[in-house]
Amino acid sequence: MLRSMFAGVSGLRSHQVMMDVVGNNIANVNTVGYKSSTVLFQDTLSQMVRGASGGTGEATAGVDPQQVGLGVRVGGTDMSFSQGASQLTGRATDVAIQGDGFFVVRLGTESLYTRAGSFNFDQNGYLTDPSGAVVQGWMGDKQGTISPNSPVGDIQLPVGQVIARSPPRR
Numbered sequence: 001m002l003r004s005m006f007a008g009v010s011g012l013r014s015h016q017v018m019m020d021v022v023g024n025n026i027a028n029v030n031t032v033g034y035k036s037s038t039v040l041f042q043d044t045l046s047q048m049v050r051g052a053s054g055g056t057g058e059a060t061a062g063v064d065p066q067q068v069g070l071g072v073r074v075g076g077t078d079m080s081f082s083q084g085a086s087q088l089t090g091r092a093t094d095v096a097i098q099g100d101g102f103f104v105v106r107l108g109t110e111s112l113y114t115r116a117g118s119f120n121f122d123q124n125g126y127l128t129d130p131s132g133a134v135v136q137g138w139m140g141d142k143q144g145t146i147s148p149n150s151p152v153g154d155i156q157l158p159v160g161q162v163i164a165r166s167p168p169r170r
Contacts, residue, residue, distance in 0.1 A: 003047070003070065010071030014041055017074045033116030035079050042075035093119045093127065105133035106154065125157035 018039040028034040050066040086096050095117040097103070102113035105128075112133060119135055122128045127135040135155045140146045 003068065007069060007071040010044065010073060014039075014072045014074050021077055031116075032118050033114060035081060035084075035115065037077045037079050039077055040075040041072050043069060044071045044073050046070060093121065095119065103129075104136040104152070105129050106136055107131065107133035111136070121157060127155040 018041075021037050021039050025036040028036075046067040046069050048065060049068055050063075052063060052065040054062045081100060083098065086098075095103075097115055097117065102115055103117060105112050105114060114129065116129065119127050119129055122132070129135065136152050137155050138146045138148060138150060138152060139155065
C-alpha cells in the first residue's frame with residue numbers, strides 16, 4: 001500500500017511542476033523573444049519483484065522479470081528553440097533571429113544574451129534594448145564592409161547622423 005501511495009504522490013508532485021511550466025509559458029505568450037519550455041520526466045528506481053528465468057527445454061519459454069516502479073520525478077526542463085512566427089513591426093530597429101543564436105548586449109560590465117530583438121537608438125546614438133543594454137556587434141565601414149575579424153563593440157550611429165524618432169510605444 002505504501003509503495004503505491006509514494007508512486008502516486010511523486011506523480012502529483014511532478015505534475016505540479018509541469019503545470020507551473022505550462023503556466024509560465026502562457027504568462028509569457030506576448031513576451032518578445034520568449035521561448036517556451038517543456039518538462040522532462042524520469043522514472044525513479046524500480047523494485048525487482050521476480051527475476052527472469054530461462055526455459056527448461058525446447059518447448060518452454062523463459063519468464064520475463066517483474067518490476068514495480070516507485071514513481072516519477074522531474075528530470076529537468078528543456079527550452080524549445082524552434083522557429084517562432086516573425087511579424088513585421090514597421091520599425092527599422094526591430095530585428096529577429098532565424099534559427100539558433102542570441103543577440104549579445106552589454107549592461108555595465110556584463111555581457112548578456114537575448115533573443116528579443118526590440119531595439120532602439122538612445123540619445124547618444126547607441127542601439128539599445130528596452131532595459132538600456134547596448135547591443136554588441138561589428139560596425140561596417142563607409143562602404144558597408146563588415147570585418148568579422150575585428151573585435152566586437154557597441155553598435156552606434158556614425159557621428160553626426162540623426163535618425164527620425166518614432167513615437168514611444170504604448
